[in-house]
Amino acid sequence: MSRLVVKNLSKVFSIGFLARRNVEAVKNISFEVKEKEIISLVGESGSGKSTTAKMLLRLIHPTSGKIVFEGKDIWNDIKTNQELKEFRRSLHAVFQDPFASFNPFYPVERTMWQAFRLMDKEYSKNEALELIKDSLVKVGLDPKDILGKYPHQISGGQKQRIMIARCWLLKPKFIIADEPTSMIDASSRGGIIKLLLKLREEQGTSIMFITHDLGLAYYVSDRILVMKEGRIVEDGNPDDVVLNPQHEYTKILVGSIPKLYRKLEDI
């Protein structure tokens, strides 16, 4: 059964007051994500991939189309607060910029305390703190180094791990990872990816990477969707998309990415 079904999803932004202009950010896209599947939505900035992510997360309203998560239309079938809570817990996100993911006015563990708002069970303060510490350890952090610190006092890699620790607390069924590694150093990138993969192994989580990095998509995903100017132009398994691209744009994209083991042609 598909965990997430997206059907004919579109988003049009209108800008300007007197002379209103419409900008189509996402144009009629459809795809499905299965249980435990890792799927990547690849595109350059402005391709509409982040807008898609925000619609899936129920942060902005689609102009048309349907998003069905676990059999429920997320805009029409979620009515009670309880249902919304359930949805927010089941579909969660890790964002691109570890610096923008933390409000500089609060200690970093605030983001984990927030997670308890979504839980069904009530936890005492001590129980909650223990859970927070456990999940920090799970993502390879020492609670001593983290608790009580402010965002500017810890590194980007550490921040991203805390975001994943928040997901460990919630145990969502689906994680949307919006460029989770683009702003951290290469040497800590692998760790972040492994943590997400571990989550999938242990919890059966489906993961959707939103990224401009075809290398990352190729490495981690079961399936790649290539997006350009609001449309999905290619959809296939990673080897097909990268080694045997069909769409003209994907060909150019693959042909332009600098490789490590081969020199680019015609350079």
Next chain:
Amino acid sequence: MSESLVKIENIRAYYKLKNREVKAVDNVSFEIMENEIIGVVGESGCGKSTLSNVLLNNIIKPLTIVGGRVLFKSNGEYVEISSLTREEVRERFWGKEMSLIPQSAMNALMPTIKLSKYVEHLAQSHGIPKNELLKKARKRFEDVDLDPQWLNRYPFELSGGMRQRAVIAIATLLNPQLLIADEPTSALDVVNQKVFLKILLEMKRQGIVKSIIFVTHDIATIRQIADRMLVMYAGKIMEISPVDKIVEKPLNPYTEGLLNSVLTPEPEIKKRGITTIPGTPPNLIEPPSGCRFHPRCPKAMSVCKEKEPKLVEIEPQRKVACFLYSEERA
């Protein structure tokens, strides 16, 4: 064997703050040969951008040259530019002998005048007849695949990729010997990145610039265009070798770690897997003793903690700073 264009000898460049020093570049020596592209890689905060400022002698407080010297070959003679003031170097070398493509090249053009006007002002500053430089600019625009008509436009009328190309054209107008490119591609999409790299290579092929130093965190990019790669970590050079050899067999464990964290869409990468270097880069106010990488190094030995490895040539053209390859390995 060509001669070296720049010799960097034991350079130490620190940010001197009120009560602390950030040792951004600490005792670094290497040479930039004539007719080579050298790629400088390292993670954020390793001192690679400081290094490009040292090369330009763009030393503005709190950055201070604490020791060492930089020699630049000009008219067949080596000039010790690190002993000159910033203003002197600027007057004599910038634009003419060495030039820069800054990090966000897309915003590097003066926004409210036409490009041709900018070129004219540049001619004035260098005491060249305006028309001569304009003619050259038109030619150079063609070289970078831009219609010379764009010279009569304002920067904001050009697209991002076009602006980037205009910047290269203008940066190389006076045929500088050395071109310093400081993370020039990070703001571009991959298609434009490739165009950019192509133009850079073409400039060198045509002899418009002699040598290029390309600073980046992206090893795959270096792999595409550079002859040699210089790996920096915590203000030190860890390894400097021809790119092919490094990719084939990295010597320093840090280089190896960096290579193994590269993610490009290639089957080899998928087969090889991706690894992480544990821990985080040290702060440069109180760097670790001995080899600065030893706290994170999987192959660290007891000597690494005590002594600092020297950058030594262990194979022709390959220099590594690591006790794994030195006599002192105890």
Next chain:
Amino acid sequence: MFKNMFKPLFKSKKFIIGLSIVLFFILLGIFGPMIYRVDPTEMTWDMEQAPSSTHPLGTDTYGRDILAQLLYGIRSSLYVGFLAALISLVIGTIVGTFSAVRRGITDDLLMSFTNIVLTTPSILIAILIASYLDVRSIEMIAVILGLFQWPWFARAIRAQLMSVLSREYVYLSKMAGYGDFRLIVEDLIPTIATYAFMSFVLFINGGIMGEASLSLIGLGPTEGISLGTILQWSVMMDAIRRGLWWWFVPPGIAIVAVTASLLIISTAMDEVFNPILREE
């Protein structure tokens, strides 16, 4: 949370100097009249006297003590300033927040309105309104002034909130089930707090200056004494051309000292909190 934030301020020499002067005047306004117990409206036969030991700042045409007037004047000028600033701050915050949170048509309309108020010379409107009021209390003057100085603040708040609202921590809070109110209190207000405080300080200036301007053309408060009314009386009695400097110099100095110190405070805050201006 805020304690940590404001700590670096106290390392700024400018901030300390500015704050000390302002605090001095606030204390002077509050306690001055209690300590210096002279009735500022009492007419005596010591008319137009230069400063002396009995009248430290001299007297006016009716023999009233200038120092006593000045102390009361500082009190009411600061009061007008604070009140006007509060009104501007509230209006500006509401307009700016609504604009940023609601977007769309609400935003368009509110911003057009803001621009209209911004382009219209506020002092002229204030003069017009005041001219129709027979009796003008100090509070009324503050309201008139407060109603027109918020637009630039509303615009800045809107811009700041727009940028904060697209930060990921706001999404993360929303995803943790925060409602609009909680989001505003926990995530948005702290972000705009320093800017709002800086603006508040400048609004006080606007209030003090505006009151003085209105008073000088005879449209100030009809009861009580403010720094503006002292200046107005001195102008009416032609104190300047008759060389009675002790009459019109002190209230001006008081105005400049308070407003300049407030401006220095706000500049110092900018230097501390604004990364581009920060000095290492």
Next chain:
Amino acid sequence: MISKQMLKFIGRRLIFLLITYIVATTIVFILPRVIPGNPLNQILSRLSQVAQANPEQIRAAEKTLMEQFAFDKPWYVQYFDFLGNALKGDLGTSVSYYPRKVLDLVIPVLPWTLLLLLPATIVAWFLGNSLGALAAYRRNSWIDKGVLTTSLIVSQIPYYWLGMIFIFFFGVKLGILPVGGAYSQGSFPNWSWSFVLDVLKHYILPFASIVVSAMGGWAIGMRLMVIYELGNDYVRFSEALGMNDKRIYKYVFRNSLLPQITGLALSLGGALGGALITEIIFNYPGTGFLLFRALTSLDYPLIQGIFVILIASIYLANFIVDFIYAVIDPRIRLGQEE
């Protein structure tokens, strides 16, 4: 060269200012009608309290006020009459100068205000911006610290108080400059050398007080603009290409000055307010002085008329500044920015 984009920009600004003007005149219309009580009676009773008013004048006032406010007609008729008359330039009849028309009273004094306000504002703008830029170029030097500190204080001196100090010091104490008026008493405006010289002599103090106290604000703003601008990438790039400092400073000055032009438009209102009061202090026969007379004699038609004319001039000046801005900034001219 006027491009389509520029026309669009100018057109948008024009529409905006027209709307703003309608809003402002609407305020003028509404105000007397929302003041509680029968405003006409209230005005008349207040008028009779004013010492100079005699019965004849009050009757005249009643007549003109009845005409002006026309309370017996429905409000929308009143409103459109009012707007229509205002557009025709018919601003009613003065009460205190009965039967002179408001417009005839304002037109002769307006040049004096403009003569004082415009040159002073422009000079202050230019000097302040130059000083601010200088401070920013030499950031953290003693010049910078001096300019910043002085500006912080001087910018907070009200025009009129500085005027008082100037009169007292240069006029009363030193006696080298006249203490008020636009020209010596007894002389009549003409184009003779001696009269022009006389006017100039009277001009110095009010002009200087506006320039000095307005300069500081511009210097502070410009200093910040230039500091931001110096951090821009084109500065670093130009330096690296060996462009000389003078040229780079010119670039930075030019780019920082552009926003200051818009700032000038927005500051005109405040400057006008200050200048009006300065006129009162100096007995300068401009609009401010007339307004003061109107206020003390409760000449509401005159007050309203002055208001409508001043607001219109401010908007006109705004429009001119916008136009200049659009010509100078290519980004507006070629329609890159809204």
